[in-house]
Amino acid sequence: MTAANLPAQPSRPSHPSRLPLGQADWIAAATEVLAREGVSGLRVEVLAKRCGVTKGSFYWHFKDRQALLAAVLQHWKQGRIRDIEKTTFFKPGEELERINHLIELYGANPNRKGMEIELAIRDWARYDDKAAAVVEAVDLHRLECARKLFVAAGMSETEAKSRSLLLYACAFGLSLMRYAPFDSNLPQLKQRLSERIVAV
């Protein structure tokens, strides 16, 4: 409970042989485990071993396991909101370009890591109200930002709303499926989906 706040990373000392951990390190490690094993795999002792320390360290930084989970949720929420605002920022004239970039973002493999976290948290939200609330907030923010993009691109309000929802639903749904053997030309298939979302 004496733990410092998040923003002020308390000035690392020089060399305790292995540099000490801050809340941020624990959250980062926890997020990785979350992505690979889900919430149920996020256990204190396992996480501690992964950080090269013991539980003693953990319970100095966090009150209990729930505190870590809450911190992970908050960190993810803020990260996603920052991210979506950066991604959907546009200057007049480049709306369609931003939309296509947004679609590519979720269809590509590079941020497979981000999607794993996303799926783990959404599954978590099925059993936990706090996680559900965070997911709802993130969804709303994303949908609103996408809606503005579509509207700026010249679509009607209702049209923009349905397209936004379709975009994200499709992104998450695809990440949940195993459709690789369904078609031998996946890039073309994805291209078709993109057109279905943005085309008139």
Added chain:
Amino acid sequence: MTAANLPAQPSRPSHPSRLPLGQADWIAAATEVLAREGVSGLRVEVLAKRCGVTKGSFYWHFKDRQALLAAVLQHWKQGRIRDIEKTTFFKPGEELERINHLIELYGANPNRKGMEIELAIRDWARYDDKAAAVVEAVDLHRLECARKLFVAAGMSETEAKSRSLLLYACAFGLSLMRYAPFDSNLPQLKQRLSERIVAV
């Protein structure tokens, strides 16, 4: 290991006060728990208590916990395949009607239970190869059946493929999101999505 096979439900005896359980009963109960708590919540002793018996019963019917999980997977797989073939069966002329019925199926609330199981198993598949294989098989079967429907409705092969994938991706994605506060007229929103999937 002395457990009987699945098909031959071994002729229930008359009255052991509380009628004895068969593998099918365990699988059914396990599937319910799976829907509500995920694979990690599927524990032997908890399940036994839920069935009104103790572990002793469980380990008579199943070798171990893994055997139950495997049985749940197989049961789900067969049920889904049977179901999709019934749902996508069509007589000439009623193709579009079947497609719309298929869309409604996943958009409606009635089979919320089925969707919960679906999501739990898909999350399970992210950490387990056997579950992933089952999901892949089910996905392939569904996509193929839907593709045939779209083709029969007069679409090209590539068009039918992309629409099929879009349909299921959208269905699962929506079930993963919390978009209720995004629009005050949800039925209209869903209607728009449906049109985006089937409309020319």
Added chain:
DNA sequence: CAAGGGCCATACTGTGTCGTATGGAAAATA
């Protein structure tokens, strides 16, 4: 140099769970 606080290790309690071993009651079979 002494005192205090930041960061962590160790040891311990308690609980939940898997799997096994074994015994027992009721039904089926002989």
Added chain:
DNA sequence: TATTTTCCATACGACACAGTATGGCCCTTG
């Protein structure tokens, strides 16, 4: 009726994990 089979209870050992208590090392500050 005697015996086997079916189905389940009880008891046990072995871990894994959450959380607490306590002590110790190192760095900082007075």
